[in-house]
Amino acid sequence: MSIQVVAVFAAVLLAWTVSRLVAKRLPDTASKAASGMLLDAVFWGFVAARLGYIAQWWEEYAQSPMSMIAVGDQGFSWWIGALAALAFIWWRTRSSRALRRPVLVGIAAGLLSWFAAGGVLDLLQRSAPPLPELVLATLDEQPVVLNSYAGRPVVLNLWASWCPPCRREMPVFEQAQAQHPDIAFVMVNQGESARQARAFLESQGLKLKDVLLDPSSLTMKTMASRGLPTTLFFDEQGRLVDAHLGELTMASLKDTMSRRFARTQPIRTDKK
Template structure:
């Protein structure tokens, strides 16, 4: 099951499919009027989408303002997935109603198109999540540790796990790494695992040393097996598993303090403690 479609996260693909469905349904309710310009529901839906995305982002940033204030540039990095869904939906619908206030012929197409688009977005998004949860499991591939041992992610259950797929050459990976490192230090009840994709031990150690990062559970995946098992086609990708090893969420792209905090809320709050480590075995 895919987490991404090429460089695009599946959540974006679902949104674009829902937009296309909304436009197609709206066209069925367009009634041409003599002497009047042709009604183009798609252009209105595109405007509604832009307004909705902007409102969703602003609402999310305001709700998590302290986290964004620590790194103001992260406000414009919308790839962190920080959006308030309800704020976006309401703003987009309100804009559509405003656009149709003086265009009676546009009202029915927008109404039925919006209903079809929102319904398809909810159904497709829910189906995608259910399929990912049923197919993407904790990978059973044996991975190497920096100290020469080996371990399997599937051997670690009993506590929530965040698996970050990354590489040193990936700028978004490097930007989000301090965020994940801080979360690993603060969330002793969650196991954070950093699975490097395709790089050598020396490259990883050099990066960690130069970046002054103290990370636990850094693993080597020289053949990018975990990416293949999870269906990811881009970096960074972060997978969130519950204590029983079931996938509960995914994120493709850079995580900010705020967006990571939202995803970790499903695991509840816990006092700080030493970060859990994966069981390893030495290579003979």
């Protein structure tokens, strides 16, 4: 489970707790109604945040409709979700305003903790290790120093052929690589031989430019990755600016790149 997901659950738990505490002066049934209403608001807020994000990146999701339900890509428009949750609370409490205050106070506490967690995560990323100076190998088993890619934005993906989400997201990187040649998409295989990696790529018809071998999984250890696939985003100076654990969709990849790589022009799907 990623730190971002933990932060979301913590914010929801805090919101529920604060709502219960503020509602203590209300009758017992009203107190329970307040905490239940908050959870309903959180649910509809999440739904609205996801739908808002899908609308924002509709072109990408429309190309792969099943990716709309892949919420593991962490694609949410949180400001839309917050507005939807507030609107839901306002509507539900129009005839019972006594419930409005505890629920709104709970939502406010949750949002504040979420923003605070975001600030802490940004500070942690600033102190994160840079693009590591590891000697890996190409599929032809020629040595390559990983940090030699610095000087332009780098999307570093850690993968293995036995990993189902790794296999599913490979076409996303292939497409992005073709559309955005100014970014280095470096696919570092973890723990497998050149024969295994090459066999997988050929069987899937994938044409990826920068595929490297890391048979000892040193990159995972160096970057403290907790699982596969892991995608790390480095700026031109080789500084880690974002990280994603789990499968990426085209929408979430483009979103992260547009936010983290300031000079990068938005990627658009080629239209024929």
